[in-house]
Amino acid sequence: MLNLDTIQQRLLSEIADLHEVPEGAYNIRSNSHAAGRKSTANIEIVSKTDVSGLEVHVKPGTKNESVHIPVVLTESGLKEVVYNDFYIGDDADVLIVAGCGIDNCGNQDSEHDGIHRFFVGKNAKVRYVEKHYGSGSGAGKRILNPGTEVYQQEGSTVEMEMVQIKGVDDTERTTTAELASGAKLVVRERLMTHGDQRAISTYVVTLNGKDASADVVSRSVARDHSYQKFDAKIIGNAPCHGHTECDSIIMDEGRILAVPGLEANDLDAALVHEAAIGKIAGDQLIKLMTLGLTEAEAEEQIINGFLQ
Amino acid sequence: MLELKDLSFKVQDDGVEKEIIHGVNFKIPKNRLIVVTGPNGGGKSTLAKLIAGIEKPTAGKVLWNGEDITEKNITERAKLGISFAFQQPVRFKGIRVVDLLRIAAGKKISIADACVYLSSVGLCARDYVEREVNASLSGGELKRIEIATVLARGAQLSVFDEPEAGIDLWSFQNLIEVFREMRKSIQESSILIISHQERILEIADEIVVLKDGTVDRTGSKDEILPGLIGTAAAMVECRGNGIVKGE
Numbered sequence: 179m180l181n182l183d184t185i186q187q188r189l190l191s192e193i194a195d196l197h198e199v200p201e202g203a204y205n206i207r208s209n210s211h212a213a214g215r216k217s218t219a220n221i222e223i224v225s226k227t228d229v230s231g232l233e234v235h236v237k238p239g240t241k242n243e244s245v246h247i248p249v250v251l252t253e254s255g256l257k258e259v260v261y262n263d264f265y266i267g268d269d270a271d272v273l274i275v276a277g278c279g280i281d282n283c284g285n286q287d288s289e290h291d292g293i294h295r296f297f298v299g300k301n302a303k304v305r306y307v308e309k310h311y312g313s314g315s316g317a318g319k320r321i322l323n324p325g326t327e328v329y330q331q332e333g334s335t336v337e338m339e340m341v342q343i344k345g346v347d348d349t350e351r352t353t354t355a356e357l358a359s360g361a362k363l364v365v366r367e368r369l370m371t372h373g374d375q376r377a378i379s380t381y382v383v384t385l386n387g388k389d390a391s392a393d394v395v396s397r398s399v400a401r402d403h404s405y406q407k408f409d410a411k412i413i414g415n416a417p418c419h420g421h422t423e424c425d426s427i428i429m430d431e432g433r434i435l436a437v438p439g440l441e442a443n444d445l446d447a448a449l450v451h452e453a454a455i456g457k458i459a460g461d462q463l464i465k466l467m468t469l470g471l472t473e474a475e476a477e478e479q480i481i482n483g484f485l486q
Numbered sequence: 487m488l489e490l491k492d493l494s495f496k497v498q499d500d501g502v503e504k505e506i507i508h509g510v511n512f513k514i515p516k517n518r519l520i521v522v523t524g525p526n527g528g529g530k531s532t533l534a535k536l537i538a539g540i541e542k543p544t545a546g547k548v549l550w551n552g553e554d555i556t557e558k559n560i561t562e563r564a565k566l567g568i569s570f571a572f573q574q575p576v577r578f579k580g581i582r583v584v585d586l587l588r589i590a591a592g593k594k595i596s597i598a599d600a601c602v603y604l605s606s607v608g609l610c611a612r613d614y615v616e617r618e619v620n621a622s623l624s625g626g627e628l629k630r631i632e633i634a635t636v637l638a639r640g641a642q643l644s645v646f647d648e649p650e651a652g653i654d655l656w657s658f659q660n661l662i663e664v665f666r667e668m669r670k671s672i673q674e675s676s677i678l679i680i681s682h683q684e685r686i687l688e689i690a691d692e693i694v695v696l697k698d699g700t701v702d703r704t705g706s707k708d709e710i711l712p713g714l715i716g717t718a719a720a721m722v723e724c725r726g727n728g729i730v731k732g733e
Contacts, residue, residue, distance in 0.1 A: 395492045467560040469569075470564040473561070
């Protein structure tokens with residue numbers, strides 16, 4: 179195993195389900211240093227020379243390979259901005275697992291801002307999983323501001339799964355995507371905030387080519403005094419299909435703002451936005467209580483299911 | 487097993503006090519299938535909710551094996567052995583049929599066990615066990631899953647609020663069979679069904695007629711059923727519920 183302490187190992191398992199060195203290509207970053215890296219015959223990982231970050235090159239036609247690039251921070255007061263670029267060759271089919279775990283036991287804020295750019299070749303398929311997790315009892319905040327830019331060529335598919343369930347005090351996520359003809363983007367975001375946390379998620383997806391499609395769905399829960407903003411905009415510049423959905427549960431004093439944004443610049447652009455925000459339905463609680471759960475247990479079951 | 491003593495329930499409707507249930511008394515002994523019937527608005531569903539603890543009575547008592555459970559909440563009553571099937575089943579995003587059956591059974595039952603419950607309500611188990619209990623299921627499918635959760639619960643008293651509501655004719659035949667089978671297997675337990683359906687009344691051991699919030703009549707099926715069927719009042723009621731068509 180890599181030279182990581184138990185807290186770092188725990189963070190790794192939370193964000194990337196990693197308990198040992200992953201198969202395939204990987205780069206594990208711990209407190210701003212590379213704790214381990216491996217390239218494969220088809221996937222090359224190199225450090226950027228001008229700024230902090232990586233370039234990941236996936237050869238055309240690479241099939242069923244994976245790249246893990248998790249980041250862990252355990253030093254209080256550490257702030258970093260990392261630029262990672264992914265070049266996915268035509269017809270490749272890969273899984274990319276990113277994610278950041280911060281454990282902050284100190285009184286200074288810890289912050290990781292990962293700026294990821296994806297250049298996805300023709301007919302390539304990418305599945306991207308990004309999990310955020312925070313822990314530690316210090317007064318210092320755990321801050322994550324991911325920026326994601328996706329450029330999809332003809333016929334490519336990108337599926338993104340973004341998960342932030344626990345412990346991140348402040349996050350501003352910005353995702354932009356530009357899709358050429360026949361390209362497809364699917365985003366599934368799951369978010370839970372508690373305490374005084376704040377999470378802002380902004381998407382701007384531009385469908386430039388014929389039959390491009392985007393499906394951006396966020397399911398979120400805001401508890402305690404937390405605040406969330408989901409701002410999803412789809413721009414249709416061609417005959418295309420776009421759908422965004424914000425489905426949210428508010429609890430306690432939680433607040434959520436959903437901002438629908440659709441812009442159709444072509445007569446055959448079909449764009450749909452759905453948003454629903456509300457507390458847990460009383461009937462759902464009652465049903466589970468008639469099955470023997472307490473009100474608190476019923477709430478947990480409903481939220482766990484909702485965020486599955 | 488369960489006894490309702492002078493049970494009353496009032497609500498405020500536009501500032502006017504309205505009594506939905508008025509001084510209801512009756513007992514549910516062990517090993518009985520009891521059907522509560524009566525006109526719409528007579529308080530049947532409210533009575534079922536008062537038994538399950540979903541509503542709290544404004545007067546009177548609910549006794550469970552001699553113990554006063556009037557102040558006990560839904561969860562406490564469920565744990566004592568009272569289960570409740572909703573007239574309008576609830577949907578859950580992300581919770582699968584098997585999850586709901588596991589919660590109902592109170593233990594981690596196997597997929598095979600879950601399939602037994604689903605099969606007994608006429609659902610092809612393999613197609614349903616992993617599905618989410620969400621809006622993708624039809625009303626009839628949800629209803630059958632609702633009944634399966636009550637079967638999985640295996641409670642001492644199972645209360646069904648209008649199980650026939652929202653199910654098609656084919657499923658209805660199946661439903662009658664489910665209740666017949668349940669009736670055969672109960673010994674230390676009982677079933678209470680709120681229903682308008684003559685065919686459900688026919689499988690009752692005992693019928694309670696609830697009208698204007700009070701018990702109008704109660705007795706064995708043979709005593710009560712003939713008086714309900716064919717009477718002018720019953721015909722009006724049956725037409726209202728679509729059981730009998732025409733004049």
